[in-house]
Amino acid sequence: MDFRKTYRKLILLAFILINTTTLFAQATRVTGVVTDGATKNGEPMPFVTVGFANTTVAGPTDNDGRYSLSSSKPYTQIKASFIGYKDIIVNIVPGKSQVVNIRLIPSQSELTEVEIKAGKKPRYRNKGNPAVELIQQVIKHRDLNRPERYNFVEYKEYDKMQFSLANVSTKIGEKKFFRKYKFVLDNRDSTTVPGKSLLPVYLNEKVSEYYYRKDPEKERTKVIGKRTVDYGGALDQEGMGDFFKYMYNKVDIYDNSVNIMTNNFLSPIANGAPFLYKYFISDTVTTETNDKLVELSFTPRNTQDLLFEGKIYVTLDSNYAVQKAQLGINKNINLNFVKSMTVNLDFEKNPDGRYHLSRSNTLADFGLNKKKTGGLFGIRTITYKNYVINKSRLDTTYAVRADEEELSDEISSRNEQFWQQNRLDTLTTAESKVYANIDSLGRMKSFKRTVDIATLLLAGYKTFNGFEIGPSNTFYSFNPVEGLKLRLGGRTTPELSKRYYFETYLAYGFKDEKWKGFLSATYSLSNRTIYKFPQNYIRASFQRDTRIPGALLQFVQQDNFLLSFKRGVNDKYLYNDFYKFEYMHEYESHFSYQMILKKWTQTPAGSLYFINNTGKINDLTTAEATLLLRYAPNEKFFQGKIYRRPIPGPNPIFTLDYTKGFKNIVGGTYDYHNLHGRIDKRTYLSQFGYLDGFVEGGKIFGKVPYPLLTIFRANQSYNYDLYSYNLMNFLEFVSDQYVSVNLDQHFVGFFFNKIPLLKALKLREVASFKAIYGRLSDRNNPSIHPDLYQFPVSGDGKPITYSLGNTPYLEGSVGVENIFKFIRVDAVKRFNYLDNPNVAAFGIRVRAKFDF
Template structure:
């Protein structure tokens, strides 16, 4: 048997599968070695010692030791290296180093190398996103009865790496033309080819497109999963990173420096990684960012970002390739996890071209994604010619495999069960039932309440949505219910009409407040403050509206509502407010509402629409007028309300989330149900928009102005406490304050100064709550400590803090899912 003469191989990052150049490879006993080339390949003469071990070393990675079998003629190895993230801070022995000098030179040349400095540019963008299930244990799964229908899937697990195998379960590809201009700031992406498995929704495709690729490594801060990380190229980077200059390499006659960086301090959101720097321009040719082990981010076991740039001419660099790889473990760190891999390739680059401005002139808003006709009908043969790089073997299997999985009855059974548990709804063809958590509930007025919902699905109609429910209270022996129809015009984008009828208790919900934990669910009584008597208004309302939303995120809604209110003890009876013989309290109103949300994005499903706000403020303005003598309405007033919300980041100091609002009601002798009822909270679950130490119906106003502001400074202060640095607990403070007043006629009409239940006015004063607390406790829990500063309450004689209905201090809990 002839002995081999050399060892060949390729060195790659185990997580990102990116090649690693300038890696040291040598024989442990023989002593000689070599370096991997610019594509990660190496060749090494055989060892003179029979039983020798190949040692692979690279800065920032765990060492690899590979015993070699000497009885094979030629050895070809694919060696994966794992990032070794330091959990302890680096001890710097000297203030001067080669790495620090290189970093300073990069910072000095940031302006001329920043890709976003160009007036405009365009390119052809290839986008590929894959989702894999990781940490699969074949033996355990094969023994489980639930997994037997999917046994064939295990044959598709990728075992090319030395780590645990993973199963590709989702893949989407898009090819598009991408246009950008700096002033005015515009982005246009025209998707000309797309194929996907699992997601057909166009809104979701837009999120998967290149429009959300805004990371700029030359910025001082980089946002990842909504968290702010300090860039290694930050002007203050030497306060957070240790820089080490390692190697130099020549590629096509050009010299590049290899710079590595690692965290200097515990607790900061920083990266570990390395970059290759062009000597002549000090531009980044390739950078790898690995999230440090101590970074304050939830559910993410590993996260790597790789960006490559190519030289367009002697002084200009442009995007070449991006990779974003994240391993997300929703339950436990070493259990089943998901790996999301996103790859972007850039070709056909044009810079500062007038033709780009002509394309951007087609935009109706600043950022626009267009899916061209026929983009989904391109066959696999054409895709093979259009793709800049071929699919890997496991990726080629994904399309066929997911089709097979979706056709299995067991898949539908399991997916329906998960949807029912987490979403609350169950579909039966054209109809659906749920949510299940509203089927049974209870309150002091109804004692036991049952409810059943029925709605249509997209199989009934994509444009028309019908929904209704019936409910019954066993104590009051009253039937309640709702019916609603919503129609979106397919041929008139952005237009919809809605008609509804409801006859039910208000169930603890305050209008314009979407975060209320209502009494209409089976968990509500568990978190109530039992010493506070529940207060209810029954509303019978007919309502209709027509709305239009333009592509620039400006929306207008015109509505008409006719409502009949029935008020229950301990609130004042409606006979005090009605001018009618039958004591009914009826109001008719027409209103117009304007909403402007620049930068907002939406994901629409058949049942609901989720809105994702950008960094810009969202404005809402509503004008309303009562219609006396129309549909039996008996009141006359005019109403104006304004509301502005925004959430944005303060560099190094977390996030600010605020809401400012104001309103004025012009009219006298109006019942409190038609005035502004400042939102109170009577449960132990913290409510973001309500005043948590104010009772419901405690204060009423006809003119008011207020502010809610919360500053979550994450770990900024907690990092000063040594034993808290390694935790992921975050800290915040908040302020809620409203000024209000009630006119003399409305004050007298609502009997605010006497009666069994006193409706109070703020009397030209402010109600203020100040709070602080801790977030991200065990990743999900939040604790709020709230103080009522004004007006201060005095505990009645003989009462204790546990049995009085009003308190100056309270502790509240809540759940939050966040990265």
């Protein structure tokens, strides 16, 4: 036996085995570009699904058609698929990094040949379509697959929100002005999104524990750690974070609609989805755990509608659960500033065979122009782990602790060890440097100056240590009574104190030569800023300033320069002295009550006067106590350091207030009761957009002069006011009992998107309707009781103030919004009471609104 030959064969065999093992142990990495074979120049195709064949390892191409796949398993094929195109399967070399460019061929070319031969045009139908039959089963079982179906649910959640500058030139750091910021500009990530060089500038992380109990229903989210970049006191990190997360709302595919980018998208498994979507069974997939899935592709019937396109993977067991979803948007939809957006949802199996959401990843590319490569790129990733079902806890587990808010400082200052142990995902190398980089950036004087200037221009405030001066749009204004009016004011910030809050301004009118001013002091009864939900504070204030009767203006910011421009006659003003004491208390249930004590002195100014049968009256003083009740279930807010703005939602808001006027107390001259109620509601109407509306009513009990009656909200500016009557004159109508309705319909481009000439302009339709039905009782009619103040008249003695008769006041408008992406223009029509003096039956009004 030749041992030498045998030895050589063994060596050769070992070498082959070692190299084969090495080959299959190496990662298989495939990158490339997918192009459109139907175009002459091969245009790149976004949102094409590319993955390893017969697996769920897949993802969409980016806006430039690029994709990237990686796996440690020895896959030998990749597959590319897109609705309306033939699926392409390409052989690859396992264990290697390789570039594979793919050219997709439209399936329509094949259908066209069939059409010529058969003389029939293929037509999509719901009836008899197995894809539609499958989606109807998914819809039927939708509620069965929601977490709320369990008696108890708990899990741990890690929420990461990141914003980056996209494709910033690598040479910018070498320029003289930016050289000092080079440490920030060189921190880039080119692996997370294929074809994108991301420069992270914002990062927010939060870890929380979620507990849900079905009966009695109760849920609690316990935040155990949060962390965000800090640009310094000039920028409100918390408010920024809330706004970003409102844009990137949590996506629940089992909801009828998904609110994202401030718009409502109909879910592909909503009740009415089969009437608006087309569905195709595009593949069957076997998972790594041998579960059988159906790959169900869907696309909007009208590509301009606010609908998703993409794929969902449905289990073939009796649950018909969504195991995976890839949601994208068509480039033709009417969405501002968003060049592309994808939402990827992954689900994991529970012990009972059902599925729960394990990861949600939302990516959006922003830019002023969809064709440019720069802009902003935002990614929100939410990871869910430690999922436990049907495990009962003590009642205290589901109750919010009273001291939870007081722990916020500790929660916000967790050390690095905490994040390493509790972060359910990983940070990229670039993300891990963001906190230190932005902290260093915030300490640089040149950057601080830039932020201060930007804050003054955009927000209207200049920040000092614990104090802000502003708002800048009130520094200068004018009106017929005061002439040129200069004003300077400011407010303290939580950097000075969380519990004490002061606000003030001082103003001077050069025509009436009078000083005006405002001062308020607020004390938080809980150890948090007064703007934090739930509020609990007391406030004392004094204000002396002018006011137009019936004008709906903000209490402190009414001296807005743009509101100085008014139409028609505008010379009837009041000087007002307000002494107020307030107590506000909110509850976790979103029920609140507010108690207000007020002394109010009104003195006529301009051509306005108070007169009765005894002659002219210098002023009117009232003493009032008000109780205001409000219930806004599930209301959410943009929460900033020194502001809080409600986010419109589908739940109604109920408000009821009662005011008692006291005679002979602190100078009060009238006894009366005033009861007022209002219901606000936003209604989402699927592809017809949404409707904002409210109904309100009020009644005054007692005999009072006209300044204490309900003076209906009028608007003589050229700004379109959502809550006022835009063609009603100031002081035109008064009442002591009324009901009214206000409707504002936003169609979000539903009609314009179907008109080729208008579609490209991305315009959106709006319509409104407003009506008041009211009356003035005899006891408050000055023509019957001459001891009451007589209604004002014009300079030639004609009346200008009226009570509503048997006919309600009616006003409506149609308009166009999204002009230059933020302007709304309405053509407003007043339908009746056209014989009143100085009335405009028609007008054009403009409103600025930033929206996606």
